[in-house]
Amino acid sequence: xxxxxxxxxxxxxxxKTVSGIMLDVIIALLPAAIASILIFGYRSALVIGVCxxxxxxxxxxxxxxxxxxxxxxxxxxxxxxxLLALNLPVSIPLWQAALGSVFAIVVxxxxxxxxxxxxxxxxxxxxxxxxxAFTGTMTAFTAPLSPDLTSTATPLEALKAMGTELPSLKDMxxxxxxxxxxxxxxxxxxxxxxxxxxxxxxxWTTPVCYIGTVFVLSxxxxxxxxxxxxxxxxxxxxxxxxxxxxxxxxxxRPWGKVIFGVGCGIITSAIxxxxxxxxGVSFSILLMxxxxxxxxxxxxxxxIGGNK
Amino acid sequence: MAxxxxxxxxxxxRKHTSNKFPARITPPEEVCLLLSMHxxxxxxxxxxxxxxxKIGQLIAKEGGYVSAPVxxxxxxTVKRIDDIxxxxxxxxxxxxxxxxxxxxxxxxIEPPKVxxxxxxxxxxxxxxxxxxxxxxxxxxxxxxVKEGVTVxxxxxxxxxxxxxITADTRTFLDRSDxxxxxxxxxxxxxxxxxxxxxxENNKKEAIQKAKKLFENKKEVFVQTLPSVYxxxxxxxxxxxxxxxxxxxxKLPLDVGVIVLNATTVAAIxxxxxTGMPLTEKCITVDGSAVNSPANLIVPIGTRIKDVFAAAGGxxxxxxxxxxxxxxxxxxxxxxxYPVMKGTNALLAFDKKEAEIPEExxxxxxxxxxxxxxxxxxxxxxxxxxxxxxxxxxxxxxxNLCMECGVCAYVCPAKRHLVQRNRLAKNMLKEHNEKKxxxxxxxNGKA
Numbered sequence: 001x002x003x004x005x006x007x008x009x010x011x012x013x014x015x016k017t018v019s020g021i022m023l024d025v026i027i028a029l030l031p032a033a034i035a036s037i038l039i040f041g042y043r044s045a046l047v048i049g050v051c052x053x054x055x056x057x058x059x060x061x062x063x064x065x066x067x068x069x070x071x072x073x074x075x076x077x078x079x080x081x082x083l084l085a086l087n088l089p090v091s092i093p094l095w096q097a098a099l100g101s102v103f104a105i106v107v108x109x110x111x112x113x114x115x116x117x118x119x120x121x122x123x124x125x126x127x128x129x130x131x132x133a134f135t136g137t138m139t140a141f142t143a144p145l146s147p148d149l150t151s152t153a154t155p156l157e158a159l160k161a162m163g164t165e166l167p168s169l170k171d172m173x174x175x176x177x178x179x180x181x182x183x184x185x186x187x188x189x190x191x192x193x194x195x196x197x198x199x200x201x202x203x204w205t206t207p208v209c210y211i212g213t214v215f216v217l218s219x220x221x222x223x224x225x226x227x228x229x230x231x232x233x234x235x236x237x238x239x240x241x242x243x244x245x246x247x248x249x250x251x252x253r254p255w256g257k258v259i260f261g262v263g264c265g266i267i268t269s270a271i272x273x274x275x276x277x278x279x280g281v282s283f284s285i286l287l288m289x290x291x292x293x294x295x296x297x298x299x300x301x302x303x304i305g306g307n308k
Numbered sequence: 309m310a311x312x313x314x315x316x317x318x319x320x321x322r323k324h325t326s327n328k329f330p331a332r333i334t335p336p337e338e339v340c341l342l343l344s345m346h347x348x349x350x351x352x353x354x355x356x357x358x359x360x361x362k363i364g365q366l367i368a369k370e371g372g373y374v375s376a377p378v379x380x381x382x383x384x385t386v387k388r389i390d391d392i393x394x395x396x397x398x399x400x401x402x403x404x405x406x407x408x409x410x411x412x413x414x415x416x417i418e419p420p421k422v423x424x425x426x427x428x429x430x431x432x433x434x435x436x437x438x439x440x441x442x443x444x445x446x447x448x449x450x451x452x453v454k455e456g457v458t459v460x461x462x463x464x465x466x467x468x469x470x471x472x473i474t475a476d477t478r479t480f481l482d483r484s485d486x487x488x489x490x491x492x493x494x495x496x497x498x499x500x501x502x503x504x505x506x507x508e509n510n511k512k513e514a515i516q517k518a519k520k521l522f523e524n525k526k527e528v529f530v531q532t533l534p535s536v537y538x539x540x541x542x543x544x545x546x547x548x549x550x551x552x553x554x555x556x557x558k559l560p561l562d563v564g565v566i567v568l569n570a571t572t573v574a575a576i577x578x579x580x581x582t583g584m585p586l587t588e589k590c591i592t593v594d595g596s597a598v599n600s601p602a603n604l605i606v607p608i609g610t611r612i613k614d615v616f617a618a619a620g621g622x623x624x625x626x627x628x629x630x631x632x633x634x635x636x637x638x639x640x641x642x643x644x645y646p647v648m649k650g651t652n653a654l655l656a657f658d659k660k661e662a663e664i665p666e667e668x669x670x671x672x673x674x675x676x677x678x679x680x681x682x683x684x685x686x687x688x689x690x691x692x693x694x695x696x697x698x699x700x701x702x703x704x705x706x707n708l709c710m711e712c713g714v715c716a717y718v719c720p721a722k723r724h725l726v727q728r729n730r731l732a733k734n735m736l737k738e739h740n741e742k743k744x745x746x747x748x749x750x751n752g753k754a
Contacts, residue, residue: 005627005662006641008727010713011634011655012319012471016720018671071668116671116721252674301683303705305543307556 018115022075024201028192029082029242035175035185039144040090044181048085050094054101055081062110076115080104083123083242086182087235087282088130090142091151096134100126120289121249124239124282131282141178152178155233156278159226169225172232183235193241202245205257206264210240213265221273230272239281240264249289256292256299263288316536316544316681317714319471319635321510322594326474330482330590330603333618335411339609341367341378342392344400345648346438347445348374353403359386362414363607364584367403370433376446376649377436380405381587381607383412395631395638395645402646405609419583428497428580435579436586436649441465441476441540441569442632444650447576450566451498459500460564463549464491464573466507466514467533467540470633472594473653478603479571479590480507480514484521487570490577495527500566503528504549510535537635538712542567544681556708571652586649593619595655597626606647613643615654628662630655635713665722676715676725682708686715686725693732698739706732 036044059077063070081101088097104126112118131138143152155177158166167177175185182189196202211231218227230236244250244264251260264284271280344350349372361367361380368378384407392402420431433448453459468476479487491503505522507515509532522528533539533548543554545567552563560567575586589608594601599620606615612629616622630637631651647654676686685704692700706729715725 004629004639004641004643005664006639007628007664008724008730009630009632009634009636009638009711010717010726011628011630011637011639011657011662012717013665013722014317014718014720016675016718017722018668018720021671021673021720074668076671114669116669247671247673252672252677300685300688301677301680303556303684303708304547304682305553305555306705306708 018074018076021201022079024196024199025079025242026075026082028195028201029079029086029182031188031191032086032182032185032238033082035188036086036090036181039175039184040142040181043090046094047088047090047092047097047181048082050097051085051088051101052078052081054098055084055105058102058105059110062106063114066110068114071115074115077105080109080122083182084126086238087123087127087180089138089140089180091140092134092137096130096137100130103129116248118248119292120286121243121246124243124285124289128282128286141180143178144176144184154178154278155229156272159229159233160278166229169228169232172229177233179233180235180238183238186232186237189237189241193237196241196245202241203254203257205254206244206250206261207240209258209261210244210264210268211236213262214269217265217269221269230269234272234279235281236268239285243281244285244288249292251292251295251299253296253299253301256295259295259299260288260292263291315679316538316712317679317718318535319469319537319717321535322471323474323477323510324472324601325592325594325603326477326511326513328474328478328601328603330475330478330605332588332605333610333615335382335407335409335607336610336614338384338387338404338406338611339382339607340390340392340402340404340611340646341381341609342394342400342402342646342648343368343371343378344394344398345378345444345608345650346376347443348372348376348449350400351375351378353389353401355386355403357386357388360384361386361405362412363587364417365414366585367405370446374446374449376438376448377434377585378403379436379585379587380414381609382407383410384408392645395640402609413584417583419581420579422493422497422580425497428493431580432576434585435576437572437575437579438586438649439569440571440575440589440650440652442636442650442652443542444648447568447572450561450568453498453561453566457561458564459498459561459566460502461550461566462494462498462500462503463545463565463567464503464505464570465540465542465545465567466505466511466518466570467545468511469508469535469537469539469541470635470637470653472655473592473633474603475590475592475652476570477511477514479574480511480517483571483574484517486574486577486581487518488521488577489581490573491522491525491528493577493580494568494573495525498566501527505530505570506533506539506545506549507531508533508535508539537714537717538681538710541681541710541712543710556705589647589649589651591615591647591651592653593655594653595626595630595657596661597622597624597656597658599623608649609646611644611646612640612654615647616643616656622656624658626656626662627659628657630657635717636711667723668721670721670723673720675718675720679714679718681712681714682710684709684729686729687723689732690723690725690728693728693735696735698736701732701736706736709733
């Protein structure tokens, strides 16, 4: 008989794995990715391809260079690349998209210790970097269903400008409007988000609190129609389901998720109503990322039966 | 407090043997009875090498108040007294008895005279019965309630939440007379206000049987529990059945509860009825490397290899052998180790099942914190342990961890969480002991 293996219990493990979770996130993002190709044409696929390729490649090379274990197989870089792509306008120069991916993986994730250790969401931080570095191309939005890439204003810009014509609410829901690749089609994002909740990957708490807060504040600020537009416009649905639920950078406890969601909602609304930028989703999530360690500390569970 | 959750996790049941009627194995050629197969002081040998013994004869007396006597499980000759390292890495002695193959009962065995509470507890003491669910705490000590303390509930643990194990289920199905008698004894002599029998809902037959059995007893309640690991953990079971929380550093009795395993109750009943002490145990033999999974009644002290041989041997070379369940059992270094009183399962895993998944970085998903039945924070323990921060460990209550393994089970990154909790727990314990000693020395000098 061969030597018997000795190990500390438990001797069985659940089937859940990191790559399985990431694969579920990718599956959940597929409807939005497909919608972006239908709405903005084949160039969407190109942007997604470039972002994913550069994200995965830069993760692989970075881990090779700093001589740690190569963990590209966990698919997390793929998720980051995909998310970043969905946050970019379709007309973005490809070299800028590639640079954004490398920044997300190397600077935001890798330099802080890799998966699970980064305090800020890589895709969001990269998008903000690009917004500041390449303001022109990052805010040049293309009209939907236009093969010749005519430029258009986003609904949020239109809301701010007042008087500019807005797409109908139905078009808003289906995503027939100007905006980033993946943020426009609320329907596709909802399908993906519900899939993630159903699979137990994310909890409903953050998205519901986030979108709910924006809705209620907008209702108070501008009435029902305004509130519906606010919810469907910009990157709110994408951010609430896919970026405010990132494991590494958001709280782990249920009440922490509530604080995170409500906090994001308040900051987003404040920026949208009073700020000079039309959109505040990225900034709000990044700001809440920063205080996440404190939220986790405040909401640490009390041990059952523990003495004070 | 009713909204409080003790979450736990759904583990695969793998109760392949719940329909397997326990078979008595052919007695082994020799058995090795450990002197320390219970919590507390080791038993003290009462026989010499060369003595002939028969089944049920006392071979080691209890070595203190928290201790239990050991009885011969086969008839034969005392061959040696060996030094043995236990699964928990403690050194103990084992009395090796060479069987004469006759399996003769000790002729002086007669039912004890049980007339009152004291004689009942004495009987439990003499029976050598310890917690048979695995913890092996001497049952007589548990039942020996101080005067003035009322026992409100006795909870009978039939949860059997570990995968594979069906030994307790078989107790409900096959030893219902003993169980009934045991519960009558408890009602008569310990006088709790209620007895609650907790069984997980994946054991339909056992629940039916128990419900029927106790139909006419108004103090006995059969409670169906959700099949969520670790439902059978003492604190979890107490909460599930009585909604009481056992505070840190306290015993169940401090909240008026005694928890007894179902098989323990049956073993007490058998002793009071017949006078035969605990000498055999029904154990579940299962796992991917076992030829025919079964429930087997084996003499205590039977070596692991003999038990597996009785279950038809191995299909393939076993890569890991586990004494107990897969969630909390110990992996054994060889097959010479003997079955103890608290052993309820022996599992043999093939190479594939024994593989330990690779540990990858924590992704901060929070599954472990969410699932911990006691609402602890396992990753924080690991960090504090790495930094040797005993103050943080104290504050995080690592000492409450019951090592159920839920955190490590659910972790998608396959991190060794409960394993680190154990290290952290030990570190805190050692630190506190050292501090105590230093303080004592200081006071001694002053």
